[in-house]
Structure formats: C-alpha cells, structure tokens
Amino acid sequence: MLIELRDVTKMYKRDTLEVSVLDRVTMSVDEGQFLALMGPSGSGKSTLLNLLAGIDQPTSGSIRIAGAEIAGLSERQLAGWRAQHVGFIFQLYNLIPVLTAFENVELPLLLTSLSKKQRRDHVMTALDIVGLHDRSGHYPRQLSGGQEQRVAIARAIVTDPTLLLADEPTGDLDAKSGQDILTLLQRLNTEFRKTIIMVTHDPHAAERATRVLHLEKGTFVAA
Amino acid sequence: MKFLALIFKSARRSKRRTALTALSVAIAVFLFASLRAVLDGFNAGAAGSSSTRIITIRSTSLIFAMPSSHANAIRGVDGVRDLSWANWFGGIYKDPQNFFAQFAVDAESYLRLYPEILLTPDEKQAFLDDRTGCVVGDGLARTYGFKVGDRIVLQVGIPIYGTQDFTFTVRGIYRAGGTAVDNQSMMFHWKYADERAIEKGQIGWFVEEIDNPDRSAAIALAIDEKFTNTPYETKTNTEQQFMASFASMFGNLNLLLGSIAFAVVVTTLFVAANTMAMSVRERTTEIAVMRTLGFPSQTIFFFIAGEGMLISLLGGVLGAGLAVLLVNGERLGITGGFVPAFGVSPRNALTGLAISAGIGLVAGLVPATLASRLKIVDALRRVA
Numbered sequence: 378m379l380i381e382l383r384d385v386t387k388m389y390k391r392d393t394l395e396v397s398v399l400d401r402v403t404m405s406v407d408e409g410q411f412l413a414l415m416g417p418s419g420s421g422k423s424t425l426l427n428l429l430a431g432i433d434q435p436t437s438g439s440i441r442i443a444g445a446e447i448a449g450l451s452e453r454q455l456a457g458w459r460a461q462h463v464g465f466i467f468q469l470y471n472l473i474p475v476l477t478a479f480e481n482v483e484l485p486l487l488l489t490s491l492s493k494k495q496r497r498d499h500v501m502t503a504l505d506i507v508g509l510h511d512r513s514g515h516y517p518r519q520l521s522g523g524q525e526q527r528v529a530i531a532r533a534i535v536t537d538p539t540l541l542l543a544d545e546p547t548g549d550l551d552a553k554s555g556q557d558i559l560t561l562l563q564r565l566n567t568e569f570r571k572t573i574i575m576v577t578h579d580p581h582a583a584e585r586a587t588r589v590l591h592l593e594k595g596t597f598v599a600a
Numbered sequence: 601m602k603f604l605a606l607i608f609k610s611a612r613r614s615k616r617r618t619a620l621t622a623l624s625v626a627i628a629v630f631l632f633a634s635l636r637a638v639l640d641g642f643n644a645g646a647a648g649s650s651s652t653r654i655i656t657i658r659s660t661s662l663i664f665a666m667p668s669s670h671a672n673a674i675r676g677v678d679g680v681r682d683l684s685w686a687n688w689f690g691g692i693y694k695d696p697q698n699f700f701a702q703f704a705v706d707a708e709s710y711l712r713l714y715p716e717i718l719l720t721p722d723e724k725q726a727f728l729d730d731r732t733g734c735v736v737g738d739g740l741a742r743t744y745g746f747k748v749g750d751r752i753v754l755q756v757g758i759p760i761y762g763t764q765d766f767t768f769t770v771r772g773i774y775r776a777g778g779t780a781v782d783n784q785s786m787m788f789h790w791k792y793a794d795e796r797a798i799e800k801g802q803i804g805w806f807v808e809e810i811d812n813p814d815r816s817a818a819i820a821l822a823i824d825e826k827f828t829n830t831p832y833e834t835k836t837n838t839e840q841q842f843m844a845s846f847a848s849m850f851g852n853l854n855l856l857l858g859s860i861a862f863a864v865v866v867t868t869l870f871v872a873a874n875t876m877a878m879s880v881r882e883r884t885t886e887i888a889v890m891r892t893l894g895f896p897s898q899t900i901f902f903f904i905a906g907e908g909m910l911i912s913l914l915g916g917v918l919g920a921g922l923a924v925l926l927v928n929g930e931r932l933g934i935t936g937g938f939v940p941a942f943g944v945s946p947r948n949a950l951t952g953l954a955i956s957a958g959i960g961l962v963a964g965l966v967p968a969t970l971a972s973r974l975k976i977v978d979a980l981r982r983v984a
Contacts, residue, residue, distance in 0.1 A: 432892055432976040453896055460894025467980075471889045475609045485893045487602050532893075
C-alpha cells in the first residue's frame with residue numbers, strides 16, 4: 378500500500394465560523410493505481426489532493442505515504458518530501474513564463490545534487506516521454522494549451538516521484554488536447570507504473586482511471 | 601550558481617521596470633559618490649596640510665587684507681623660520697563662468713615653503729625671472745589647454761586691482777605633490793599685482809614655516825600678540841585649521857551634503873522597495889508553484905532578496921562607474937577647480953556599491969519575507 382489516510386479531518390476557519398471540508402476521511406491507494414477523485418464543487422476533493430501533496434496540513438488524522446507520516450512534518454521537511462515524492466499537475470499548467478520548456482522542466486532538478494549534464498539528460502527524457510523533445514527551447518507563450526500541459530507533466534515526472542497528483546488536468550483544455558493529456562497520464566500509469574491521483578469533474582476523464590472515488594460534503598460516497 | 605541564472609531570468613521579466621529601478625539606484629549612487637568627492641576634496645586639503653606651516657590672516661575675516669609691514673614683525677617672532685605671503689586675485693578668464701583660483705604670491709619664498717608645488721628647475725627659474733610670468737596646475741592646463749609660453753589675460757575681478765586687464769605668460773605647469781596644494785590653480789608674482797593695486801602693500805595671508813610643530817600654538821599666539829590693539833589684528837592658525845575654516849566659509853558642508861545624499865538614498869530605497877513588492881505580488885502563483893515543487897521558503901527568500909540585490913547592484917555599478925568617469929574627468933565641472941584633490945576615490949565608489957547593495961537588500965527584505973511565508977494553498981486558490 379502506497380497511501381493510507383486514516384480519519385483525516387480538515388477544518389477551515391472563516392471569521393468565527395469553523396467549516397469542515399473533510400470529515401474523518403479514510404482511504405488507501407496501492408502502488409501503480411490510477412485513481413480518479415470525483416465530486417461536486419466544494420466536496421473537498423482539491424483539499425484532499427492538497428493534503429496528499431503535502432501543501433496543506435490536516436486538522437486531525439494520519440496521512441502515510443510511502444511509509445512516511447507526513448501529517449506532522451514541518452514546513453521545511455514537507456518541502457524536501459514534496460521535492461522527492463510528489464509530481465503536481467495544475468489545471469492552469471502554471472509554467473514560469475520567463476523560462477523555456479527545458480528550464481521549466483529542469484526547475485525541480487535544481488533542488489537535487491545532479492550535475493548539469495545529468496539534469497539535461499533527465500529533462501530531455503521527460504520531454505521525450507511527453508512528445509515535446511523538439512519544443513525544449515520554446516517559452517510557454519509559444520506553446521498551445523495542450524503543449525503547456527505536457528510540459529507541466531514533464532516537470533511533474535522529471536524527478537521520478539513516488540506519486541503524481543493532477544488537479545483537473547484537462548479542465549482548461551479543448552476536447553482533443555484533453556484526450557491527449559489523459560492518454561499520456563494513462564501511459565505513465567501503465568507503461569511507467571506511476572501512481573496517479575487525479576481530481577476531475579469529467580466522468581469521461583474518470584473512465585480512464587483504474588479506480589474512481591466520489592466525495593460529497595467531505596466524505597466518500599458510493600457512486 | 602544554478603540559482604543565479606534563475607534570478608537573472610526573473611530580473612529580466614519586466615525589462616523596463618528593472619531598468620528604471622536600476623537607474624534610480626544609479627542616480628542615488630552617482631549623487632552620493634559626487635557629493636562625497638566634494639567633501640573629501642575639502643577635507644583632503646586639511647588632512648594633507650603641513651604641520652610646520654602656520655597661516656596668519658586678519659582677525660576679522662580672510663577677505664580683509666593687512667599691510668605688508670606685518671612681514672617684518674612676524675619674522676621677528678621666535679620660532680618662525682621662514683615666511684611667505686599671498687593674495688586672492690579673483691580675476692576673470694574670458695568669461696565669469698571660467699572660474700579657477702588665482703593667487704598673487706611672493707614667488708621665491710612661496711615655492712620654498714610649498715615644496716609640494718612641483719616644477720622642473722628650468723620652469724621654476726623661468727617663472728622667477730619673469731615679472732609677468734605665471735605657473736598653472738596641470739589640471740587647470742588640461743581644462744583650458746594652457747601650454748608653456750601661452751598668454752593668459754585676466755580681467756580684474758576685485759576693484760582694488762584697478763580696471764586694466766592683466767596679461768601673464770605661462771612659464772611652468774606644476775604638479776601637486778600633496779593634497780595641501782591643488783592642481784587647478786594659477787600663481788603669479790605678488791609684486792606684479794601690487795604695482796597696479798590702488799592701495800599698495802596689501803597682503804591676504806602670510807604663511808610661516810615654524811621650527812617646531814609642537815610649539816605651533818605658542819608661536820601663533822606670539823604672532824597675533826604682535827598686532828593686538830592695532831587696526832590690523834591677526835588670527836594665526838595651523839594650516840589644517842586654515843583649510844578647515846576655508847571650507848567652513850560655505851557653511852556646514854558635511855551636514856548639508858550628507859543630508860542631501862541621505863534623502864536621495866532613502867527615496868531610492870522606497871522606490872526600489874515598491875518595485876520589488878509589485879514584482880512579488882504579480883508572481884504570487886509562480887512562488888506558490890515553486891513551493892509546491894519543493895523549493896524551501898528559505899530558497900524563495902534568497903530568490904526575491906537576490907533579485908532585489910541584483911537590480912540594485914546593477915544600478916550601483918552604473919552610478920559608481922558614471923561618477924568615476926564624469927566626476928574624475930571633471931567633465932561636469934562641478935567645482936570649477938575650486939576644491940583641491942577633487943575626485944571619486946575607489947573607497948567612495950565601493951561605498952556607493954555597498955549602499956546600492958544595502959538598498960537592494962532592504963528593499964527586497966519585506967517582499968522576500970512575505971513571499972517565503974506565503975501559504976501555498978491560499979496563493980494557488982487566489983488565482984484558480
């Protein structure tokens with residue numbers, strides 16, 4: 378088992394009101410699974426993804442990923458853990474506009490002790506996998522939405538992370554590009570045995586996953 | 601090193617904004633270095649002055665003259681080894697804007713008392729032999745293109761020298777061997793000026809060489825006592841005090857110029873801080889993304905602070921470089937040769953650079969702290 382969540386609760390404070398976003402969520406994900414998290418807006422799926430990514434902390438409960446309890450880690454420890462274990466794919470790609478595709482993909486590798494040549498090899502391999510080997514010198518503004526998302530995926534896989542997390546990865550793309558991205562994610566799952574957790578509204582996108590979980594009002598419900 | 605490239609890329613994000621911020625820092629550093637150069641110029645004169653020379657002026661002010669008969673009385677004071685004198689001439693070379701200092705001096709004794717005025721033996725002799733001869737500093741010669749043998753015509757600036765123009769022949773171009781002497785002045789024979797003065801035998805100041813610097817105060821007192829209760833009372837000081845009082849004629853320069861430099865630096869600091877804050881605000885998502893990728897908050901702090909420092913240092917190098925180039929070359933004619941040993945020293949250029957680094961650091965401090973403390977989830981949600 379790669380991921381194990383036990384009784385995870387997340388509360389937000391809005392003024393004096395405490396709002397529960399996740400309520401005693403328990404789940405587990407095996408290595409190599411492609412899990413789709415579905416649910417209406419405000420159901421808590423993005424919050425769950427953020428907790429799994431280690432960019433947010435639960436109010437209570439335990440989150441174990443690859444044998445490590447991340448719920449109680451400090452900011453600094455979490456940053457190091459994220460760099461090593463998590464590849465994050467955003468809905469709006471979030472590439473750095475002043476960096477080329479190559480430099481964007483190289484960004485997470487700057488935190489490693491790899492040499493320049495090793496970094497270059499890793500980046501070109503990742504760009505090869507997403508089919509953008511020939512676009513390495515392009516800036517984000519010179520790429521289409523689908524290509525930008527591919528670069529973002531290359532950035533997410535370049536460190537060979539334990540876990541790939543995708544927050545509505547096709548949400549900002551046209552149907553054709555969306556399908557291409559889903560095919561790429563599927564390929565990463567089947568060919569490279571990457572464990573993927575994807576948040577989506579789209580039932581067609583969810584069909585590409587090997588497992589689907591539905592969230593409503595902060596708890597899992599049957600589909 | 602790998603992060604440095606990232607900082608450079610980030611700084612080039614908005615070229616115009618970066619250029620304008622760097623330029624504002626450049627102006628601040630340029631002003632600082634130039635103003636420091638003026639102050640140092642004045643202070644250098646005092647610092648480089650001789651301990652064996654003392655100066656006697658009228659007790660009322662330097663601008664009032666005293667009779668040449670004082671010379672004999674001063675020579676009689678115990679401890680005075682040698683004596684010379686000089687007058688401020690205040691002539692106009694072609695145009696009042698062409699300002700430089702001209703001194704009517706008792707040439708032979710003056711050159712004896714000021715070995716820092718470096719002339720070749722031939723030039724020195726030619727000067728001493730020519731009643732209408734003059735010597736000019738090499739800095740002044742460069743400014744106006746004076747050469748040995750040239751004629752210099754000065755209009756009378758102070759009415760006591762009559763109304764007729766004075767014509768001089770350049771007999772030598774001297775170099776300054778110390779900061780007590782500047783290389784932007786002209787010296788000629790006191791006798792030549794005195795011959796045509798309405799009131800003869802007037803001296804601006806006496807320079808005395810004393811035998812023992814430790815006794816300078818006692819000797820100065822003895823000189824002044826000679827003229828107590830006469831119409832021409834004197835005030836004798838060491839050369840250092842004289843130079844300092846000369847500078848103080850312009851008021852408290854240190855305070856005045858220091859305040860201007862301080863105000864400019866503080867204003868620039870606010871400009872740079874505002875720019876950095878704007879730049880960071882625009883990049884909230886990017887910073888959140890970098891944090892998500894695993895960049896620790898300390899590294900983010902380093903990026904932002906480093907960017908501020910880089911832009912500021914860029915301005916610093918530009919400002920210090922321009923100051924050295926323009927001020928040292930006297931291309932701006934800031935002092936008109938009035939301040940001896942004027943120039944931007946390497947120390948002031950480096951201080952200017954340090955100030956620019958300081959501006960960059962302080963300006964980037966708050967935005968960098970805010971960026972490093974950014975809550976990733978909140979920052980991502982703000983845009984999503």
